[in-house]
Amino acid sequence: MLSDEKRTMLPTEFIQKSAAIVGKDAVLQDPALMLPYTRGFRYGNSSAFAVILPGSLLELWRTAQLCAAADMIIIAQAANTGITGGSTPEGDYDRPVVILSMRRLKGIHLIKQATQAVALPGASLFELEDMLAEHHREPHSVIGSSCIGASIIGGICNNSGGALIQRGPAYTELSLYAQLNAQGELELHNELGIELGDSPEEILQNLENRRYQDSDIRSEDKAASDREYEQRVRDVDADSPSRFNNDGRRLYGASGSAGKLIVFAVRIDTFPKPEREQVFYIGTNHPQDLTDIRRHILQHFAELPVSGEYIHRGFFDLAERYGRDTFRIIDSFGTKRIPAFFALKNTVDRLCAKLPFMPRFFADRFTQCCMNLLPSHLPAFMRSYRERFEHHLILKMSDSGIEAARDYLSAFFREREGDFYACNQKEGDKAILHRFVIGGATGRYWQVHHKDVGDIMSLDIALKRNESQWFEQLPPELDAQIEKRLYCGHFFCHVMHQDYILKKGADAEAIKAQLLAFFDSRGAEYPAEHNVGHLYHAKAVLRAFYQSKDPCNALNPGIGKTPKGKHWTDCGC
Numbered sequence: 029m030l031s032d033e034k035r036t037m038l039p040t041e042f043i044q045k046s047a048a049i050v051g052k053d054a055v056l057q058d059p060a061l062m063l064p065y066t067r068g069f070r071y072g073n074s075s076a077f078a079v080i081l082p083g084s085l086l087e088l089w090r091t092a093q094l095c096a097a098a099d100m101i102i103i104a105q106a107a108n109t110g111i112t113g114g115s116t117p118e119g120d121y122d123r124p125v126v127i128l129s130m131r132r133l134k135g136i137h138l139i140k141q142a143t144q145a146v147a148l149p150g151a152s153l154f155e156l157e158d159m160l161a162e163h164h165r166e167p168h169s170v171i172g173s174s175c176i177g178a179s180i181i182g183g184i185c186n187n188s189g190g191a192l193i194q195r196g197p198a199y200t201e202l203s204l205y206a207q208l209n210a211q212g213e214l215e216l217h218n219e220l221g222i223e224l225g226d227s228p229e230e231i232l233q234n235l236e237n238r239r240y241q242d243s244d245i246r247s248e249d250k251a252a253s254d255r256e257y258e259q260r261v262r263d264v265d266a267d268s269p270s271r272f273n274n275d276g277r278r279l280y281g282a283s284g285s286a287g288k289l290i291v292f293a294v295r296i297d298t299f300p301k302p303e304r305e306q307v308f309y310i311g312t313n314h315p316q317d318l319t320d321i322r323r324h325i326l327q328h329f330a331e332l333p334v335s336g337e338y339i340h341r342g343f344f345d346l347a348e349r350y351g352r353d354t355f356r357i358i359d360s361f362g363t364k365r366i367p368a369f370f371a372l373k374n375t376v377d378r379l380c381a382k383l384p385f386m387p388r389f390f391a392d393r394f395t396q397c398c399m400n401l402l403p404s405h406l407p408a409f410m411r412s413y414r415e416r417f418e419h420h421l422i423l424k425m426s427d428s429g430i431e432a433a434r435d436y437l438s439a440f441f442r443e444r445e446g447d448f449y450a451c452n453q454k455e456g457d458k459a460i461l462h463r464f465v466i467g468g469a470t471g472r473y474w475q476v477h478h479k480d481v482g483d484i485m486s487l488d489i490a491l492k493r494n495e496s497q498w499f500e501q502l503p504p505e506l507d508a509q510i511e512k513r514l515y516c517g518h519f520f521c522h523v524m525h526q527d528y529i530l531k532k533g534a535d536a537e538a539i540k541a542q543l544l545a546f547f548d549s550r551g552a553e554y555p556a557e558h559n560v561g562h563l564y565h566a567k568a569v570l571r572a573f574y575q576s577k578d579p580c581n582a583l584n585p586g587i588g589k590t591p592k593g594k595h596w597t598d599c600g601c
Contacts, residue, residue: 042098046080049090054081054132060381064374065105065116065127070471070486072113072562076103077124083132085148085232085292089216091128092206092290096214101125102583104290106149106179110186111467111486112561114286114587121585121592122599128290130179137238138163139245139295144252146220146295147180148236156180156298165298168195168253177370184294186559187273187284193520194332195299196257197271197557201250202295203282204235210579219281220295221248235293253297254278258332261493261521264323269490270521272553273560274567284570286559287584288577302426305334307456308433309409311417312446315499318421321440322520329436331429337422337463338519340499343527344414344462346514348406350472351465352399358461359405389475396476406462407455417446419499421519422459466516470527481511482530485540486563489547490556491522498522506542509534523556560588 047055056062056079067073077100082088095102101123105115108129117125130149136156137146142163145156154177156167167180169189183189183198190197204220216228223244224231234240261270271278278284282291312318318338325333339347357365376391387393404411413420425433437448451459474484491498500515507513511531517524528543530536547554560566566574566588574587575596586592586601593599 042094042100043078045094046078046091049094050080050082050087054083056080060378062127063378063381064371065108065129068111068113068116069109070111070113070467072116072118074117074119075125076117076127079127079129081129081132085133085236086229088128088130088133088149088290088292089206089214089228089232093214095126095128096208096212096582099123099212100582101585102290103127104130104149104287104583106130106182106185107152107177109178110182110188110558110561112555112558112563114186114559114561114584115182118562118586119592120601122594122601123582130181135236136180138298139242142298144295144297145180146222146235146293148293149179149181149291151180152177153180153183160298160301163298164301166301167298168192168198168296180296181282181291181294184282184296185285185287185289185291186557187271187275187278188557188559190271190521190523190557191335191337191518193261193335193518194258196254196261197278198296199254199278199280199283200252200294200296201280201283202248202252203291204231204293205282205285206290206292208578208580208582212580212582216292217281219250220293221246221250222295232292252295261332262326264326264493266493267551268492269523269553269556270493271523272490272556273558274553274570276569276573279570279573284559284573285577286574286587288574288587289583302334304430305424305426305456306430306433307451307459308423308425308437309413309449309451309455309459310421310423310437310446311413311419311448312421312444313418314445315419316496317440317444317446318419318519319496319498321421321423321437324436325433326520329429329432331425331427331432333429333433333520334424334426335422335460336424336518336520337460338515338517338524339420339422339463339466340515341414341418341420342512343466343469343514343516344420346473346512347462347466347469348404349400349469350396350476351462351469352402352405353395354465354468355405355461356399356402358465359458389478392472392475396472405458407458409449409451409455410459410462413447413449422463423448424456424460463516466514466525470514470529474529480532482532482534483536485528485530485536485543487526487528487543487554488556488558489524489526490553491524492551493522495522495550495552498524500524500526502543502546506539506546509539562586562589565589 133150135148380386512529514527
């Protein structure tokens with residue numbers, strides 16, 4: 029960030045004018061109050077000149093205009109739940125950084141008999157899921173991202189999601205966004221396919237207040253989801269991954285923009301909820317068994333699985349212990365309580381930061397001590413499978429696919445050493461929930477044991493669709509530097525989430541370079557669905573897309589380790 033000396037040179041008029049637009053209480057400069065916005069969910073912890081929380085789309089537009097006029101860097105931040113730090117500042121910049129938080133900009137409009145939705149910047153996946161329930165429909169993503177309060181627009185901007193095999197990554201070609209042109213002027217682009225007026229003021233106010241009729245909504249040829257994904261994921265012999273962030277096929281407008289645009293709204297498809305669902309829990313000690321199951325189902329089943337989530341025994345154990353609080357909160361109260369839980373933790377962290385005698389990560393460490401006193405929360409069959417099998421697959425089928433899967437698995441395991449278990453609804457929900465608390469469990473483990481271990485490294489890898497050696501075998505010299513290797517993933521899409529906790533004193537950057545080179549040698553792509561953030565280099569296709577959207581390099585500069593300087597120059601930051 030700017031030095032203190034340079035900060036004093038910044039015009040106070042900016043703060044005054046910002047407060048005039050959004051209100052004094054919605055302009056934050058106190059580092060403690062800015063902490064929930066400057067620190068990422070898992071990665072990223074820098075500082076900003078100010079955090080501004082607009083209360084309307086028009087306030088967002090006017091604040092963004094003010095930032096552009098003042099030559100400020102803008103980081104447009106939705107829910108700040110990403111794990112690669114892409115919506116928080118990182119390191120130093122050549123201009124002051126202003127975070128525009130979208131948290132107050134709630135709103136979802138169901139259109140076209142609830143077959144589509146228009147989402148404003150602060151709308152969460154959970155809110156959409158809850159709203160669609162009465163229409164017997166579902167959003168693109170469920171549980172996973174929704175359980176931590178992730179925003180709909182954040183998922184679109186990062187091409188994230190994909191746990192649901194039939195739906196693919198978050199994607200739309202219908203959006204409303206602001207873009208800085210080469211002259212540094214803010215332009216509003218209405219690509220929603222909805223007639224909302226001519227001026228930015230008209231468009232934004234009419235949208236937010238839903239002052240439009242069904243007749244104003246055009247039936248667009250443009251996609252509001254990845255309509256080609258089912259065909260793509262079924263091609264198990266293809267020598268390329270099914271989905272990854274650097275895929276030029278899925279970079280369009282807001283989709284994949286990663287903060288290089290200010291997105292005001294997206295229009296997305298919704299999906300019919302199955303009449304019946306069944307979870308099959310599969311265990312084996314042989315990775316080839318899961319390979320054979322995946323290939324057969326994708327090639328021969330008329331109805332694709334809803335999801336197919338892999339967990340290795342090591343991650344199973346870690347999540348059982350260090351994801352216990354998140355699991356119990358969701359299991360008892362639903363996902364809607366999770367944002368409040370994180371807000372409370374942020375408050376405790378902020379207060380503890382003011383007390384020099386308080387230990388680091390006090391909130392997490394105290395919570396974990398309490399959780400250690402409680403018994404296991406997992407069903408007995410899961411604990412049994414953990415003892416018997418190293419590799420676990422949670423297969424969720426719907427409607428006609430249920431019987432097809434039951435018959436196939438029964439025949440399959442008559443000749444194999446593994447086994448499968450047909451869960452009742454409660455057991456199935458707990459199995460899936462266990463998979464999705466894994467994301468936070470690694471961070472909790474590190475916070476509790478940070479004095480004894482090295483850095484934590486979370487990578488999401490898109491393996492080739494024809495990859496048979498999917499279970500990682502690292503070179504011995506690399507493996508020797510890693511304390512824990514933790515694996516899970518969206519198995520049918522061949523997207524693997526791989527967390528590495530390094531040994532104390534290990535060189536994280538050197539190990540990361542070796543890991544990425546290892547993935548390169550296997551033809552894998554990375555990142556698969558969490559975007560580059562500040563952890564990965566944006567490859568050529570992605571970098572070109574970013575540069576085309578933000579020629580001034582004033583919106584989230586440095587993303588994907590790109591230059592931070594104005595007009596894409598290297599500022600040495």
